[in-house]
Amino acid sequence: MHLPVALPWIARDLGAGYGGLGIAVALFYTAYSIGLVINGVLGTWAPPWLLMAVGGVGSASLSIALSSVDDPVLFTVLWGVNGYLQSFAWPSLVKTASYILRGRGAEKGYAYLSTSWSLGHALVWLLSMWLVSSAGWRTCFVINGAILAAAASSIPPLLRGLEVGAVDGRGAAPRVREAALLALYTALVSAMHSASYGARHLLITYLPSYLEEARGSMAPSLLLPLAGSVGMVLLAPLFTRVGRERGPWVSAGLLLAAALLLWLFPQAYAVNAFAGLLLLAVLSAVIYGNEAQLTTSIPVAASGTRLSSLVAGVVDASGSLG
Template sequence: MTSLDVRETPGPPGITTGFAVLLAVACGIAVADIYYAQPLLEEIGRDLGIGPAGLGFVTTVTQVGYFLGLLLIVPLGDLLNRRILIPAGSVIAAVALVAVAVSPGPVTFFVASGVVGLATVVQQVIIAYSAVVSDPRSRGRILGIVTSGVVIGILLARTVSGLLSDAFGWRSVYVVSALLMLGVALVLGLRLPPELPDRPRVSYRRLITSVFTLTAHERVFRVRSLITLFMFAGFGALWGSMALPLSAAPWHLSTSAVGLFGLVGAAGAIGAARAGALADRGRAQWVTGITLALFAVSWLPIAWLPHSLVPLLAGIVVIDFAGQAVHVTNQHLIVGIDPNSSSRLIGSNMAYYSVGFGGGAVSATTVYSTWGWGAVCVLGAGFSVVALLVWAVDRISAARTATDEVLNGVS
């Protein structure tokens, strides 16, 4: 263990900013694995003989694997030693990525893609680990840094895959990503501090049913997960369908050019990293309300895409800034329920993310094919407003409860 990673001082444990950045990079590398295919669908289809009707399964299979991983693997972080679980998951992901790269046909490709999705949930185990070893007084700031790696990885995956594919073919994307995952396994296997002792023992059955029990019994989890669901549905509506109008008239942008828009979104996500620090100072609700409002308003400039790209760029910066700020705040409050159960809390919350993002992307592409980009923006704004309403109703309910308690105390 080095002084760079964990502060051996009296009081709560903690990790340094430098080590949090390392964990953020590892998270970004891992989560990108499930998004590389999105700009490569046509090329993969031509090479493997997958028809237009089957191309949708390329993304779907990976996302299904990811969803199952959130429910079945991430909660294991509360049961097993994360110093073993994280490198092992990274190696399995690397092997699956190699299998994708050498796939001779659709069956091998789909099976390997499902395993990629299943194994790359290791980045959520990393986030849960960072929450556990963080000083409670700076947990929000650390989570802000680490989770920014996830958002940036999602956004830059399309840029990287487009550039590599244009230069060396789509298979090269998965070879490079496999090498990166092996690097993650090696570095974190050597650098992760020892597991914290005396963790409560919980049955695996109880772990994998946490998403249901937490939703039923924990108000903070329930509210924040509903916000996650609808906010990421809006996020999925944008990033799951934006390539369609950009590659059509009047823009006719290439795969690489469309991927570069991820760089703009990444800039917005980086800017939101301080949201966690505000949450540490007790301003989580204030941050949530303002940024959810920004998230909804950002659809106005995004709607200008058919006419001008400048408002679109501004809207992308705002929506990614707001989305990351809300996401960090959500996880800060959810982990606060019980930091020792961070894996099941984060895994269960991210199950809502997976459903929201996937559902938003699918519904947006369907709406676009029928009614065009304007309807997609109405849909995305609608998801955003629902997320804001969930927060507002919860705040009103909390205020009424507090008032009733005061009145009952006086009486």
């Protein structure tokens, strides 16, 4: 998450424009997508804590190594490898949560769980803004890498004792049991997530630079993950109320609303900063709140716990491809 904040400095330091670094971002998401499917399969039998720890420590080590890179091509390749390493976490995290969050009201639990990455996103951006302006982007990569290494190292002692295998592998009685219907359901959810995730990461990647160039400060970009976290909590009761059968329909409606807001935001911001940021807050709440369910409760409702890491991996992979 620290790359978008450091992007203007990296572009100048390595002599690569936004277009060149855009290739690095695209390679990251491509590798991340492939890794999500691979690690989703691995998650059906490997201990979740092990996959999360391996990916976290690997990504942290690579972030630290990237701080010494001067060649834009090498930077692009290594950032792509980092995408694969980061893909270890999400499928295993969803599987772990699926054993704990079962039955009616699970949507709210998944929403609170999802705020971990949105609030973490905000904290990383806040720290990175200070680091790149005071110590440079290379120090930013080292510090963020060290923090991630410490966090990843804490996963085994925290989760190793969780006896997920003691729970019935069929999970919370999935509605869609037949393989063909599960595949169709996953494909439709994946298509929605591809559009939503693509829009969100368009904002994540370029919003700080856009605000910096438009009005001289990237600080308002923190509104994106913060308002998104609020949206996760606020929209969760809606998904609980409509039930898991109608959840995808609600998600589709929210996706259309997000598309309209995304179209309006830059036009409004060019005219009036306050109006633009207000639209950005609503847009963030809708996108993040919708994704919190698209990547957790909605796929788990179809797959059950046993295949939750695989289905969550496929859905999330479609998002990063978007």
